[in-house]
Amino acid sequence: MLTIDITGLPPERVTFAASPLAELTSMLHVLAEPAHHPAMQAWAGATLAGLKPALADRLLEAEFLWRSSRADFLVPGRPAERLADELDEVDRLPDDVYVAAALVTTCGSSRLSFRRGHAGAGRGSPLTDPAAADRALELAQARGPRQAAFAERLLEDPPAVRAAVRRLLEDCADAFFADAWRPVEHRLAADARHKSELHARLGLAAALDAVSPAASLSEHGGAREIRLDKLQDNWTSGADGVTFIPSVYGRPHLLTVHAPGWRPVVQYAAADRHDPPPLSLDLVRRRLEALSHPVRLRLCRTLARGPHTTGELAEAWQLTAPEVSRHLAVLKKAGLLTTTRRGRYVSHALDVSATAALGADLLEAFLR
Template identity: 60%
Template sequence: MSLIIGIAGLPPERIVFAPSPLAELAAILHALAEPAHHADRHGRLTAIAAALPPDLADRLIEAEFLWRSTRADILLPNAPGDTLTEDLDTLDRLDDETFVHAALEITCSREYSRRRPEPLSDSADRDRVRALASARGPLQSAFADRLLADPPAVRAWLRRLLEDCEQAFFADVWQQVRVRLAADARHKTQLLARHGLAEALTAVSPAVTLDAARSRIVVDKLQDAATSTTDGLTFLPTVFGRPHLIVVHAPGWRPVVHYPVATRGDEEPRALSPETVGRRLDAVAHPVRMRLCRTLARGPHTTGELAFAYDLSAPEVSRHLAVLKKAGLLATRRRGRYVLYELDLPVVARLGTDFLESMLR
């Protein structure tokens, strides 16, 4: 499964790498709402949450559907500014119809990738949006009703909310991460200019690749979707967004890729395809292979030793070992004419994390 961004006719100078204060604030708000997605940021998120004024915490809950399950497109600007104020000014320039549609499409639309009637001008679509919002609970239902009834008032309320976040915690956080994000964006921009798009995309994430023959970018995601652009493509680095790799691909929007970068002390971001994760889980799920893994976790063994230990034929053990090796779960070394197999413990230890990251990506 892949998300495709067609780039035929897109000039290289319209591919932009730049940090966005609004996108990083949205990533933090998401992490506060879903801390289980971001265990590596637990200490920092706990400190931010503890310092939130009670009134601000309550107001964040009112609008958290904009960033909880995923980020609404309005929070990922395709022309990011240097400050949160600049990003919010750009957001203010959207007309009400565009703003309302984008704010509601993530949770109140059945088909993100297809243009639909607009809720402010189409009564049937307005009823559909209200019904979907109502199914998601009273807070979202109330927010949708307010937004549909008075878009300017809700837009002003949301801006004040984000500005209050800046005053409460984000200004300090942004000062700490903006240099890292700007440096990453410069590095990717230099790779693009000197070595081409393919190398720049590889540096973004192993999950993002260039299909040059078909003039498209392929993003390894648990979805099948497609968009195209000749207007431009924006890449926004994030510290707090890890492990998520988010792509704005709604019709009529300039595509945006929000990608995680490594921070000091982190390993470089890595991405396994869902197929690789599935192959590894299938490999260890078989009862015979699970028993073999139990032995191989304790030390290296030959095929003959494993066959004797479990009363299996050598060819049968070889077949199971081949499955585990193809899945990347075994390390091997030779001792004379014998091959010793051993479980690759660091790889196996990451199975749960790899599975979760492939789901969250």
């Protein structure tokens, strides 16, 4: 669970806006990890096939900036309408902030001991602290030769690497982003407006419900917190505000940027009336637990073949009716059963669609 403390934060400091840079790097993530995005695999295949070899090689060299995590400067806390304006804002970051953010994705965020933009927490900046630089290079080498080479170049000549990354993003804009952005730009802007209107009319809780079932508002004892159903447990301050960015290419991820020194940003999947809402990790867990009991597994084998009453199930498996009822209640609460009443008889059947989707739902919860 990621917790963003927004106690005392004025409502206008929670913003919803589309971001060209965030969507471009979502596309780059799809190209690097197409298996995470089944609905985008055709686009990814066609786009990769159309890239010039030189650009494809450059993307491969830098893909760890967006492959498994995202460098914080690639998800802007204050989005702009134009990609060039957002890249200009990245250019204004101090070298030590940029380098630390890039090295986190290069070296592995869970193992890097210095903090982005905060030399006092852990080791100092690798640009000025030899021990921090050595540690960054050691971690990058452990992750592979491309990461090691990138980290070495970044520490030796930050301005040159920064300029090369910007040119790469601009070349991607020319090669495929402009064409892909045009059809989704208005959809993302409309989604952000809709969430803003919900926030203004009905409050932040309603807006978060619309963002994702994995996002919620907690209010207790005067404290207000945004809670995101992520696999890691973490906390950050939203004293400077919180930005929510809709994405088409980012689905199914619920991406968060929340390092000290950065305004917290949440990139979420834009609403799509054709897609079912994603399940919460808690519901997926309840379904797995419901199916983990050997008696319930046996009942499900019968129910998968067709509807049965409680009495029929009890007779088939040599159980008492109350015992069967208790197990059916667990399966029903987990959303794995359908129920039909015919007169005084109630028949239960396995919800085959929900059960079949459980593997995909679990993977989506992990990827979120």
